[in-house]
Amino acid sequence: MKKITILLIVLLSISYNSFSQDNKNDELKYNACVSATKMNTMYLGIKNPIDVVVSNCSIDEISIKLDNDTIGKIEKTDRKNQYSVIPAKQGHFKIKVYVGDKLVGIFPFRVLSIPKPTARINRQTGGKIKKMKLVQQSAIIARLDNFAFDLSYKVVSFDMVYKNSNNEEVVLSTKGNRIIPKQKTAIKTLKVGDTVIFQNIYAIGPDNIKNKINDIVFVIE
Secondary structure, eight states: OEEEEEEEEOSSOOEEEEEEEEOTTSOEEEEEEEEESGGGEEETTSOEEEEEEETTSOGGGEEEEESOGGGEEEEEOSSTTEEEEEEOSSEEEEEEEEETTEEEEEEEEEEEOOOOOEEEBTTBSEEEEOHHHHHTOOBOEEEOOSOSSOOOOEEEEEEEEEEOTTSOEEEEEEESSBOOHHHHHHHHTOOTTOEEEEEEEEEEOTTOOEEEOOOEEEEEO
16 A cells, blocks of 8 residues: 655644545555644735655645635745745635545644744844934834744834923934934933833834834933
């Protein structure tokens, strides 16, 4: 009896599922093994790489499909046996693996949105900071911590809020992630114990979704 084994690898090897099927003549038995991310999760709007390996078969004999075409698409990469799954919406779907026209494996996944990144200035999310240290900072940086993918985010706008010498609230807005000269000039007027807030921070990631992320609240020391 010829045995064919399928290995579908999606990033980190954590959970395992199996699938077996006999053909109508009982000539072949298919045993499938999946090594996938926790909870078999993929993420919305980005390329989720998978490797598909079927023993005793050439790459030309193997094909994969999504059971739900509306949830996204599959692209072949330049690497042998590797594909990218690009989900277009949240939900559940299955990847089907074929050898020729024979279905040899079905693997369930779910699609989640990418978590929001964290905004930082001077590697801080807030707290106490010396006035001149804050003046020396050039930009707000947004990063996604402790995530399976190394993703880049671009801060596209933010407001800086502080109180002037008349105790009036002043809002200085800017596009992009740079702390502009008029904001730095305002920071120089602050005294020990004053508060400055960077808020309404918006960032865009590889999924092209514009997210409002965390405020950064500093107290001048």
